[in-house]
Amino acid sequence: MTACAIEATARDEVGDGDGAVGGRGFTIAADGSYAARLAGEGEALFPERWTLDGPEPYAVPLPLGQPEDPHAQLLPLADGRVLIARRVAGRCTFSLLYPTGPRTGELPLGAVEAESVRLLPPAPDGVCAYALAVGGRSTGVWRVAGGASGPEHVAEVRGHCSGGVWLDREGRLLALDRAADGGPVKAVAVDLRRGGEVTPLLQITEESRDRLLLADPDSGLLLIRSDAPSPGRERLGWGLLGSTRPVRFPECLRSADAVLTPFAVQPGQMLTPEACAVALRVDAAAGSWVGVWRPAARRLLQLPAPEGWFAGAGRWTREGALSLPYANASVPCGLARVAGAADPLVPREAAGPAPTGSAEAAGGGRHGAPAAVAAHRPVPLQQAPLTGRALPH
Structure with a gap:
C-alpha cells in the first residue's frame, strides 16, 4: 500500500504539480492492485492498465476508436476498471474503461461544467473517485465515480485549492492546499461527511506557505513543504497529525542542487511515525533517482532507479x-522490487556518527527559524480534525 503523494516535480511524468493525476504519469490504485498510464508514442496514445498484485506485473491496453489527448487523466479503481477524464468543449467528461474480450468497454458517467477539473489521488476505499473544479473564488469537490448516479458535488x-491528500482510511477527511483572501497557501482539512466543513491543518507561521505532501493514516506521519524555516525557499519537514510537537525540518532533506519529493510511506507502522520509511523522488541535473529516509535514522539513503522508472511512482509492501x-x-512492463530498502536506515545512535560531508550524513533537527518566526506558535497540528472529535458512524 502507498500513501498519496500529491506534488510532482517533473510535470510530464507524474502530474502538473498540484495534485492532479494523469497526463503521461503513472497512477497506482489505493490498494496497490492496479495502475494506469497513457501509453503509446506521439499522438497515438491509449490508456494502459497494469496488474501489480500477481507474481509478475502485466499490462492490458485499453484503446478506443480514437487516440487520447495527452492531457487526459487516468485513475485505476480497485475493481480493475480505469477512470478516464477528458476535456471536451469547456467541460470535463468521465468514463470507466475495462477490458471486454479483445475490445475495450466504456461506461460514460457524465460531465462537470468547469474550465479546470483535476482528478484527486485514489480514494482509500478504492471505489470512489474525486476531482477538484477550480472556480474564480472557490473550489468544488466532486465525486465523479462511485456515487449514486453521475458526478456529484x-x-x-x-x-483556490490544489494538492489533495487523504487523512484517513475511510475517505472522509481530505487535505487541500488553499490560497484564500490574498494570503499564503495553507493546508486545510475538508470533512466530506459534514458538507465540506473546513478545519485549519497547517499554520506554521502566519506568513509561511505550508503545503501537505503526504500523509500516513497508520502512524500519523505527515510530510510537509514550507518556507517557514527559510522565507522564500521551501524545505521538506515532517510532523504528526493531531500532535502538539513542532514541525521539524531535517538537514538531511535539505539540498541546494536537487529537489526532493516524497511519494510513498511504509505502511503498517501503527503509532510509530519515527520508524516509517519514506521513499522520495530526487530530481537533479543528472536525472531522477530514489531516496529513502525515516525520522529515526536522520539520514538520506540514495538508491539508483531502474531504467525507465516512472519517476515519482511506487509503493511499499508491508514486508x-x-x-x-x-x-x-x-521490459515493457516491469516492477523493480528493492527488498529491505528500509533496513539500512538504523537510528544514528546505533550506527554512530556519519562522516562530515557525506551524502548521507546530516542530522535531523527541529525548526531552525529565526527568533522572529519562532515567536509564532509553530505547532498548528493540534488543530487537526482527528483530535478530540468523535466520528459519527
Whole structure:
C-alpha cells in the first residue's frame, strides 16, 4: 500500500504539480492492485492498465476508436476498471474503461461544467473517485465515480485549492492546499461527511506557505513543504497529525542542487511515525533517482532507479520492500522490487556518527527559524480534525 503523494516535480511524468493525476504519469490504485498510464508514442496514445498484485506485473491496453489527448487523466479503481477524464468543449467528461474480450468497454458517467477539473489521488476505499473544479473564488469537490448516479458535488471550499491528500482510511477527511483572501497557501482539512466543513491543518507561521505532501493514516506521519524555516525557499519537514510537537525540518532533506519529493510511506507502522520509511523522488541535473529516509535514522539513503522508472511512482509492501514500476525497450512492463530498502536506515545512535560531508550524513533537527518566526506558535497540528472529535458512524 502507498500513501498519496500529491506534488510532482517533473510535470510530464507524474502530474502538473498540484495534485492532479494523469497526463503521461503513472497512477497506482489505493490498494496497490492496479495502475494506469497513457501509453503509446506521439499522438497515438491509449490508456494502459497494469496488474501489480500477481507474481509478475502485466499490462492490458485499453484503446478506443480514437487516440487520447495527452492531457487526459487516468485513475485505476480497485475493481480493475480505469477512470478516464477528458476535456471536451469547456467541460470535463468521465468514463470507466475495462477490458471486454479483445475490445475495450466504456461506461460514460457524465460531465462537470468547469474550465479546470483535476482528478484527486485514489480514494482509500478504492471505489470512489474525486476531482477538484477550480472556480474564480472557490473550489468544488466532486465525486465523479462511485456515487449514486453521475458526478456529484460534495463540497465547496472558499479560495483556490490544489494538492489533495487523504487523512484517513475511510475517505472522509481530505487535505487541500488553499490560497484564500490574498494570503499564503495553507493546508486545510475538508470533512466530506459534514458538507465540506473546513478545519485549519497547517499554520506554521502566519506568513509561511505550508503545503501537505503526504500523509500516513497508520502512524500519523505527515510530510510537509514550507518556507517557514527559510522565507522564500521551501524545505521538506515532517510532523504528526493531531500532535502538539513542532514541525521539524531535517538537514538531511535539505539540498541546494536537487529537489526532493516524497511519494510513498511504509505502511503498517501503527503509532510509530519515527520508524516509517519514506521513499522520495530526487530530481537533479543528472536525472531522477530514489531516496529513502525515516525520522529515526536522520539520514538520506540514495538508491539508483531502474531504467525507465516512472519517476515519482511506487509503493511499499508491508514486508518493507519498495516496488518501483518501469518500462523500457527491453521490459515493457516491469516492477523493480528493492527488498529491505528500509533496513539500512538504523537510528544514528546505533550506527554512530556519519562522516562530515557525506551524502548521507546530516542530522535531523527541529525548526531552525529565526527568533522572529519562532515567536509564532509553530505547532498548528493540534488543530487537526482527528483530535478530540468523535466520528459519527
